[in-house]
Amino acid sequence: MATGSEAVLEWNKQDKKRMLHAVYRVGDLDRTIKCYTECFGMKLLRKRDVPAEKYSNAFLGFGPEDKNFALELTYNYGVDKYEIGEGFGHFAIATEDVNKMAEAVKSSCCCKITREPGPVKGGSTVIAFAQDPDGYMFELIQRGPTPEPLCQVMLRVGDLERSITFYEKALGMRLLRKKDVPEYKYTIAMLGYDDEDKTTVIELTYNYGVTEYSKGNAYAQIAIGTDDVYKSAEAVDLATKELGGKILRQPGPLPGINTKIASFVDPDGWKVVLVDYADFLKELQ
Numbered sequence: 001m002a003t004g005s006e007a008v009l010e011w012n013k014q015d016k017k018r019m020l021h022a023v024y025r026v027g028d029l030d031r032t033i034k035c036y037t038e039c040f041g042m043k044l045l046r047k048r049d050v051p052a053e054k055y056s057n058a059f060l061g062f063g064p065e066d067k068n069f070a071l072e073l074t075y076n077y078g079v080d081k082y083e084i085g086e087g088f089g090h091f092a093i094a095t096e097d098v099n100k101m102a103e104a105v106k107s108s109c110c111c112k113i114t115r116e117p118g119p120v121k122g123g124s125t126v127i128a129f130a131q132d133p134d135g136y137m138f139e140l141i142q143r144g145p146t147p148e149p150l151c152q153v154m155l156r157v158g159d160l161e162r163s164i165t166f167y168e169k170a171l172g173m174r175l176l177r178k179k180d181v182p183e184y185k186y187t188i189a190m191l192g193y194d195d196e197d198k199t200t201v202i203e204l205t206y207n208y209g210v211t212e213y214s215k216g217n218a219y220a221q222i223a224i225g226t227d228d229v230y231k232s233a234e235a236v237d238l239a240t241k242e243l244g245g246k247i248l249r250q251p252g253p254l255p256g257i258n259t260k261i262a263s264f265v266d267p268d269g270w271k272v273v274l275v276d277y278a279d280f281l282k283e284l285q
Contacts, residue, residue, distance in 0.1 A: 005238055012172040012235040015227050017193055019200045020275060021059065021070040022091070022153050023220040026134050027080035029056055032073055035110040035132050036060050040093055040101065045070060054078075062149045065284055069150045069200040074220070082134065085216025087268070089154030089205055090129070090137035094197070098126050098142040105130045117142075122181065134218065146197050152190075153222060154203040157268045158211035160187055162243055163204050166266055167191045170239035171224060171232075176201060185209075215269055222270075225277035232274050233262040243267055259283060 026032045029047075036042040037060070045065055047058040054077040061070035071091070095101045098117045105111045114137070115129035126142040141151065157163040167173045173191040180187040185208040192201030202222070226232040229251040240246055244267035251262035251274070260276035 008231065008234045008238060009169055011231055012169070015172055015232065016277070017172055017227075017232075018225045018277070019069055019193070019202075020065070020223040020225050020280065021061075021072045022222050023072040023074060024136065025074045025076065025079070025082050025218050025220065027075070027082065028133065029058055029073060029075035031110055031133055033058055033060065035108065036071070039105045039108045039111045039130065040138070041104075042071075063147075066281055068148055071150070072223075082218035083214075083216035084135050084218045085214040087156045087213030087215050087270075088136075088219040089156055089203070090139050090152075091150065092139040092141055092152035092154065092203070094141050094143040094146050094149045094151045096142070096144065098128050098140045101140050102128045102130070121184065136218075143197060148199050150200055151196065152201055152203045154205060155268075155270055156205045156207065156210075156213050157270075158206070158213070159267070160189055160204060160206035162267055163206075164189050164191065166239050166243045166245065167202065167204075169242070170236045170245070170264075170266070171272070172235070173202070213268070220271065221263070221273050223273045223275050225280055226274050227277060229260045229262045229274050229276050233264075236262070236264050236274070240264065257283065 033044055042060040045059040045061055049056040055074055057072055057074045059070045059072050061068050102113050102117050105113050110133050111130050114131050117126055117128040120127050128140040130138045164175055176190040176192055176196055178189045187206045189204045190196060190201045192199055233251040245265050247264045249263040253260050259279040261273055263273045265271050
């Protein structure tokens with residue numbers, strides 16, 4: 001018979017979680033919207049201004065938010081620059097023609113190519129890197145047709161095995177693949193809820209001998225939808241007690257909109273917000 005802890009972790013694996021969006025701060029909202037739509041072919045999904053709290057935000061992606069991952073850009077009134085830090089790595093976009101997307105970036109007035117299209121080191125996949133006006137990096141990956149072009153969020157961690165176990169237990173993710181690259185002294189692990197060519201995944205990178213990274217104040221968090229924030233928070237609580245991290249907000253409704261959320265940081269300090277998926281869909285209506 002399963003113990004209480006085992007039952008919680010088993011439920012967490014069966015929960016229909018989905019990565020909803022990544023949240024980060026930008027210095028000029030309209031400039032970044034122009035960059036992402038013109039360079040990467042994203043769509044502006046929604047935009048709102050909240051003058052009472054002195055911020056605006058916009059959601060961009062390649063499809064509707066009830067099916068696709070999105071980037072939530074936040075502009076805080078009067079703040080035009082942020083520090084990205086060393087820990088955040090990049091977002092990744094899958095495209096059938098990296099060269100064509102790189103040319104769109106080059107022809108823009110707001111983004112730039114920092115790594116020309118070509119095979120990845122030690123492999124055959126064609127990639128390129130682009131940088132947006134705030135300094136965020138985007139890896140462009142050549143792939144066949146995919147339902148989710150916004151395919152990766154890369155974060156650096158200080159203990160890869162600990163992080164893999166944490167994301168498996170706290171969020172019910174699957175380890176999709178792991179690759180060690182000793183000639184360049186790093187190891188990566190891909191975790192998510194479906195195959196890499198079908199959904200957005202988290203890429204965790206461990207650089208040999210590096211256990212801590214500066215976080216800056218630009219990148220904020222990832223939001224993940226769940227069928228039950230209360231049960232999900234129980235799994236997070238078990239994982240944090242065993243592996244580190246901390247629950248920041250106990251599960252419950254947000255004042256005013258009643259969407260139920262919980263939030264926590266992982267052992268490296270990366271923040272995740274769990275969102276009741278039914279409540280999230282109501283917000284989109």
